[in-house]
Amino acid sequence: MFDHDTLRSTIAASAGSVSHNDIVPVLVARALQGDECELTADGAVSVRTGAFTGRSPKDKFIVRDALTADSVWWDNSGAMSPAHFSVLLEDAVAALGGLNVFRQDLLAGADPRLQYGVTVLTPSAWHALFIRNLLIRPGEMVQTGANPTPVTIVHVPQFKADPARHGCRSETVIALDMSRNIVIITGTSYAGEIKKSVFSLFNFHAPRQGVLPMHCSANLGKDGEAALFFGLSGTGKTTLSNDPDRPLIGDDEHGWSDDGVFNLEGGCYAKTVKLSATAEPEIFAATKRFGTVLENVVLDDAKVPDFDDVSLTENTRAAYPIHVLPAIAKGSVGGTPKTVVFLTADAFGVLPPIARLTPDQAVYHFLSGYTAKVAGTERGITEPQATFSACFGAPFMPLHPTVYGEMLAEKLRASGASAWLINTGWTGGGYGVGKRIDIASTRRLLSAALNGALDDIAMRTDELFGFEVPVAVPGVDSKLLTPRLTWADAAAYDRQALHLAGLFRANFEKFGDAANAEPGPRMAQAAE
Incomplete structure (x- = not known):
């Protein structure tokens, strides 16, 4: 069985060559030489990922062993036997034989006490460039810890797995051995699989160290106070956290320790x-x-x-x-968060553009992880579809969502941070009838939440969802704050609101009896 040193030396011995830690200009040149990419007019590297233009969650597996058997959320993760993983690893290593391999030795985790030393081995220069852009480059910005936890990622996109031989579902495999922190990626050129495999490892191990792993953006206010931005794809997480007046801690993956927030990555x-x-x-x-x-x-x-x-x-x-x-924030770290923001793009046109959440409501919405897909974004979608992804990142959360939910509840109680739900979706009707909430109004509302301007203003309690909504905010159309008033047909709004509330409750049933209790939607208050 390979350990990290043996695995890396075995690949080096059989490869045609190994390029160690090439810098950006070299990787760009090698990618061009290998006909892997083309340059844009400005010198960016343009690549195609082939058949896979996104992640393959059904092809992701975790090795089921003594460490993971009783802790992994198996309803959400495929299981692979240690024997199958060993055979897959041997075959993936063999597939690198005679090839030019690019090795990148990088870091994950801006807190030097909670850091991973990540070695990525790939035959693709552009994938090496990708991960060099996204992880932390040693010596840049972040202090290197004394003993980073070793991680090795064997990336062989051209290798096709055999389900019968490797215990997988298809020719594509993303397999994680949590006990040894070894990852195998085959059969897909989508580079996001490399990035998210590191996040998945962190999400498994961090809670054992008292750290809440989070799929969120984070930035800093003028007094150094941190804000967190949770949200699924298309909700505006990256856009709203990139603010020239608020230094960015990080774009996507963070940990919340007793000392504050730290970025897992070095890129966006x-x-x-x-x-x-x-x-x-x-x-x-x-x-x-x-x-x-x-x-x-x-x-x-x-x-x-x-x-x-x-x-x-x-x-x-x-x-x-x-x-x-x-x-950007110095050292990619920040203090204890003062504000937690949950972003959603509600294509049903029901939710207000901003609402204040109690700590219990915050955990409810964290576990729900709601947004909506609009018609036309995927084949077969002809009307808005609710999407619920626990912790706003279920595919990357190996443990049960309630583990992370309980940790968030503890962090909110200890920090006293305020929590807000911000809807960047539709108003005046659902998708196709209403219109998207304008970004200028969203930014004004977000700014007011971050700077405390909403702390003492008048609020109304939403009769169905129970959260508090501002009655008026300077610079924002007050009608926008009450979605029912923006609809031409108030009765149609009521029906849509009940429909969405029912979707929330149905989704939450997987968490047990709490689905029918506070702080979820108050269905009993509205007649069908």
Whole structure:
């Protein structure tokens, strides 16, 4: 059975060559030489990921052994036997034989006491560039710990697994051995699998160290107070946390320890669909940087990215180091959070643009992890569909959601942080009838929540959902704050609200009897 040193030396011995820690210009040149990419007019690296333009959650497996058997949330994770993992690892290593392998030795975790030393081995120069952009580069910004926990990721996108031989579902496999912190990725070129495998390891181990792992963005206020932004794809998490007046701690993955918040990564992986220089100037500028990796972004004849073209996928992405942004937090760390924000894009047009949550309500919405897909975003979707992803990142959470929920409850009680639900979705009707809440109003409401301007203003209690909603906020149309008033047909709003509340309750049933109790929607108060 391979340990980390043996695994790495075995790959080095059989590979045609191993390039150690190539810097960005070298990786770009090697990717071009290998015909893996093309350059945009500004020097960014444009790549295609082939058949897979997103993650393959059904092909993700965790080794079921003495460490994981009684702790992993198996309803959410595929199980692989240690024997199958060993055979898969041997075959993946053999598939690298004779190839030019790119090795990147990086860090995950800005807190040096809770750090991983991550070695990624891949035959693809652009994947090596991708992960170099996204993890922490030793010696840059963050202190290296005395004994980082070793992690090895064997990335062989061209290798096709055999379900009969490897105990998997298809030719694509993302397999994690939590006991040894070894990851195997085969059969997919989508680079996000590398990034998220590190997050999954962290999410399994962090709670044992008293650290809450979080799929969220984080930034700092003028007095150094931290704010957290949870939200599924398309809710505005990256956009709203990138604020030139609030230094960014990190874009996507964090830990909350007794000392505060720390970033797991050293880069950003931003969605670029319909990216605008006006609405998202910092991200737009990053896409023009030499060495930024653009995934599945269509280029025009002049090699200029067309962010409105989603002919390949709506999941177009840009991967770039965090230091290219104009305002970042020193050391990628922050103090204890003062504000926690849950973002949703409610395509039903029911939820208010902002609501204040009690600690119990905050945990409820954290465990619910709600947003909605709109018609046309995926094949077969003709009307809004509710999406619930526990902890706003269920695919990456190996433990049961209540483990993380209980930790959040403890953190909120200890910190006294305020919690807010912000809807960046629709008003005046659902998708196709109403309109998207304008970004300017969202930013005003968010700013008011962050700077304390909403602490003492008049609030109404939503009769169905139970949370508090501001009656009026300077600079925001007061009608917008009461969604029912924005609908032409109030009765239609009531029906839609009941429908959404029912979806919340049905989803929450997997957590037991609490589904029918506070702090969820108060269905008994409204007649069908």
